[in-house]
Amino acid sequence: MATFNVSWQDIEQAHERVKPYIHRTPVLSSESINTIVGAELYFKCENFQKIGAFKARGGINAVFSLPKEQRSRGVVTHSSGNHAQAIALAAKMAGVPAYIVMPKTAPQVKIAAVEGYGAHITLCEPTQASREETSARIQKETGAVFISPYNDFKVIEGQATCAKELLEELPELNTLITPVGGGGLLAGTALTAHYLNDKVEVLAGEPEGANDTYLSMQKGEFVRIDAPKSIADGLLATMGDKNFEIIRPLVKQILVVSDSEIIDAMRMIWERMKIVIEPSCAVPFAAILKNKELFEGQKVGVILTGGNIDLGKLPF
Numbered sequence: 001m002a003t004f005n006v007s008w009q010d011i012e013q014a015h016e017r018v019k020p021y022i023h024r025t026p027v028l029s030s031e032s033i034n035t036i037v038g039a040e041l042y043f044k045c046e047n048f049q050k051i052g053a054f055k056a057r058g059g060i061n062a063v064f065s066l067p068k069e070q071r072s073r074g075v076v077t078h079s080s081g082n083h084a085q086a087i088a089l090a091a092k093m094a095g096v097p098a099y100i101v102m103p104k105t106a107p108q109v110k111i112a113a114v115e116g117y118g119a120h121i122t123l124c125e126p127t128q129a130s131r132e133e134t135s136a137r138i139q140k141e142t143g144a145v146f147i148s149p150y151n152d153f154k155v156i157e158g159q160a161t162c163a164k165e166l167l168e169e170l171p172e173l174n175t176l177i178t179p180v181g182g183g184g185l186l187a188g189t190a191l192t193a194h195y196l197n198d199k200v201e202v203l204a205g206e207p208e209g210a211n212d213t214y215l216s217m218q219k220g221e222f223v224r225i226d227a228p229k230s231i232a233d234g235l236l237a238t239m240g241d242k243n244f245e246i247i248r249p250l251v252k253q254i255l256v257v258s259d260s261e262i263i264d265a266m267r268m269i270w271e272r273m274k275i276v277i278e279p280s281c282a283v284p285f286a287a288i289l290k291n292k293e294l295f296e297g298q299k300v301g302v303i304l305t306g307g308n309i310d311l312g313k314l315p316f
Contacts, residue, residue, distance in 0.1 A: 002249055004191060004194075004245075004246055005153050005242070005245075006153050006156055006157050006160070006188075006191055006246070008195040008196075010153075010157050011157055011160045011161065011164060011188075011191065011192060011195070012164075013157075014057075014061045014065075014154070014157035014158050014160065014161055015161040015164060017060070017061055017064055017065065018056075018057055018060045018061050018064075018158055018161060021050070021056075021060050021064075021090075021093060022049060022050055022056055022057060022060065023048060023049055023050060024165060025044060025045045025046050025048050025049050025162075025165075026045050026048065027042050027043065027044050027045070027166065027169055027170065027301075028042075028043045028045055028273060028275070029041060029042050029043065030043075030272050030273050032272050033268070033269075033272050033273070036268075036289075037288055037289065037292055037295060038292055038295070038296045038297065039288070039292075039295040039296055039297060039298045039299070039300050040298070040299045040300065041285075041288070041300050041302055042166070042170055042173065042299065042300065042301050042302065043269075043273070043302050043304050044162060044163075044165070044166045044301060044302065044303045044304060045275065045304050046162060046303060046304055046305050046306060047275060047276060047277050047278075047281060047304050047305070047306050047307030048307070049306075050089065051082065051085040051086055051089055051113065051308075052082075052085075052113075052306055052307045052308045053082035053085070053086070053234075053305060053306030053307070053308055054082075054159060054162050054185060054303065054305050054306065055082040055083045055085070055086040055149075055159075055306070056085075056086045056089065056090075057086075057158040057159055057161050057162060058083070058086065058150075058152075058154070058155035058156070058157075058158035058159045058184055058185075058188075059083060059085075059086025059087045059089065059090045059147070059155070059158070060086065060089070060090040060093070060158060061154050061155065061157055061158030061161075062087075062090070062147045062152060062154040062155050062158065063075055063087065063090035063091060063093075063094055063096075063147070064090065064094065065154045066145060070145050071094055071096050071145070072096055073096075073142070073143045073144050073145060074091065074096050074097035074098060074099060074142060074143075074144035074145070075087055075090075075091055075096065075097075075098055075099070075144055075145050075146075075147050076098075076099040076100075076101070076135055076138050076139050076142065076144040076145070076146050076147070077098075077099075077100060077101070077135065077146065077147045077148070077149060078100075078101035078102070078124070078131035078132065078134065078135045078149065079100065079101075079102065079149045080102065080103055080105075080106045080107075080110065080233050080234060080236060080237075081102070081106050081107060081110030081111075081113075081114075081233070081234065081308060082110070082234055082305075082306050082308060083149035083150070084100045084102055084106075084110065084114045084119070084121075085110065085113050085114055085117065085308075087100065087119075087147055088100060088113075088114045088117035088118070088119035089117050091117075091119065092117045092118055092119075097119075097120065097142075097144065098117070098118075098119040098120065099119070099120045099122070099138045099139075099142055099144050100114050100119045100120065100121050100122070101121075101122050101123075101124050101131055101134045101135045101138065102114065102121055102122070102123055102124070103123070103124055103125065103126035103127075103130075103131065104123045104124065104125065104126060105126040105233075106123075106233070107233060107308070107309070107310045107313070108310055109308055109309065109310045109311075110308055113308070122134055122138060127226070127227065128226075128237070128238050148182075148240065149182055149184070149237060150181070150182030150183055150184030150185075150187075150237060150240050150243060151182065151183075151184075151240025151241065151242050151243060152184075152240075152242070153242060155184050156184050156187045156188045156191070156242070156243065156246070157188065158188070159184045159185045159187070159188035159189070160187075160188030160189065160191050160192045161188075162185070162188070162189070162303055163176055163178075163188065163189040163192035163193065163301070163303070164192050164196070166301045166303070167192060167193065167196045167197065167200070167301070168196075170299070170301060171196075171197065172299055173200055173299045173300065173301045174199075174200065174201065174298040174299050174300065175200065175201045175202075175203065175295065175298050175299070175300045175301065176189055176193055176200055176201070176202050176203070176300075176301045176302075176303070177202070177203045177204060177205065177284040177287065177288065177300060177301070177302055177303070178202075178204050178205075178284055178302075178303045178305070179204060179205050179206070179232070179234075179235055179280055179281065179283040179284050179303075179305055180204040180205070180206050180213045180235065180239070180247075180254065181206075181210070181232075181234060181235035181236060181237045181239075181280070182237035182238065182239060182240050182243065183213065183239045183240050183243030183244065183247055184240070184243060185303065185305065186202070186204045186213075186243065186247055186251060187242070187243040187246040187247055189202055189303065190202045190246055190247060190250035190251050191246060191250070193250070194250050201252045202250060202251050202252060203251065203252050203253050203254070203255060203284075203287070203294075204247075204251060204253075204254050204255070204284065204287075205254075205255050205256075205257055205283035205284040205285075205286060205287030205288075206235065206254050206255070206256050206257070206283065207228075207230035207231075207232045207235055207256070207257060207258075207259065207262065207283060208230070208256050208257065208258050208259070209228055209229040209230040209259070210225060210228035210229070210230045210232070210235055210236050211225070211254075211256050212224060212225045212228070212238060212239050213239045213244075213247070213254050214254040214256050216239060216244060216248075217247075217248065217251070217253075217254050220248075222239070222241065222244060224238055225238070230259055230262075230279075231259045231262055231263065231279045231315060232259075232262055232279045232280040232282075232283055233279070233280065234278065234279075234280030234281075234305070234306065235280045235283065253294075255287035255290065255291055255294075256287075257283060257286040257287050257290055261286040261289070261290055262279050262282050262283055262286045263279070263282075263315045263316055264286070264289070265282040265283075265285040265286035265289055266278075266279055266281070266282035266286075266315070266316070267316045268285070268289075269282060269285060269304075275304075275307070276307040276309065277304055277306070277307050277309075278305075278306050278307055278308050278309040279309070279315065280305060280306065281304050281305045281306050281307065284302050284303065285302060285304075288300065288302070
């Protein structure tokens with residue numbers, strides 16, 4: 001049996017660590033959507049999570065896992081929005097400074113939210129290289145501890161708690177599907193399924209214009225995309241190597257979807273379920289709609305990752 005750098009005990013401890021600070025989010029279903037898909041879908045609504053996204057889990061776990069002396073120097077990260085909010089909130093709760101690097105193209109709603117938690121924001125060019133260089137410079141200047149948005153075992157442990165809640169509530173699920181960008185949520189979800197019930201198949205949806213995980217899985221080695229483009233702004237990050245080592249053996253398949261398919265899926269959830277989700281969040285549902293035959297007759301857990309969308313820029 002393969003061994004991983006994150007154990008089941010690590011995930012359980014992470015859950016105990018974050019529980020006082022997060023919501024246990026509801027699981028919703030829709031009869032009309034089930035009829036359309038031909039399967040039973042159970043949506044884990046992390047759009048109702050603190051900061052409006054699952055990333056609160058990983059961010060809080062990472063900050064509160066730091067030794068006090070390190071934590072007191074503050075934390076630095078780069079993110080287009082949801083991880084930025086997670087680290088800003090966790091730092092505020094811990095009473096330490098947060099330095100957040102965000103691309104100039106990040107949605108205004110996410111920039112405003114990060115500012116609202118009292119973080120110091122630096123805007124950069126919308127490339128991975130610019131994010132990394134700016135973060136490294138700030139880290140050097142401030143002595144703050146860098147927390148990767150996804151390529152960090154403490155972040156992965158925190159994200160794993162989402163699937164843990166879902167599988168504890170619905171142990172009869174056959175399949176779990178998440179979006180994939182940097183891979184923290186997918187890696188955490190795959191580990192949870194592996195430890196709790198390794199018969200549960202784990203899949204992910206990924207945007208066509210940012211399909212580095214799909215290409216990496218096809219090739220069996222790491223493939224990087226330099227200028228990813230998609231309406232799913234939360235999924236433009238490059239897959240982390242720590243995540244890929246977990247995803248490669250444990251995830252069955254990556255399903256790629258176009259921006260128009262993402263928009264259609266997002267609209268259907270808004271209309272049928274009356275809940276607000278952001279484009280990145282709609283990606284796994286778009287993958288189900290596109291590949292109904294893969295899910296037919298199954299009980300499928302879908303992680304709805306977040307609801308942080310600029311309402312002035314709705315794509316429909």
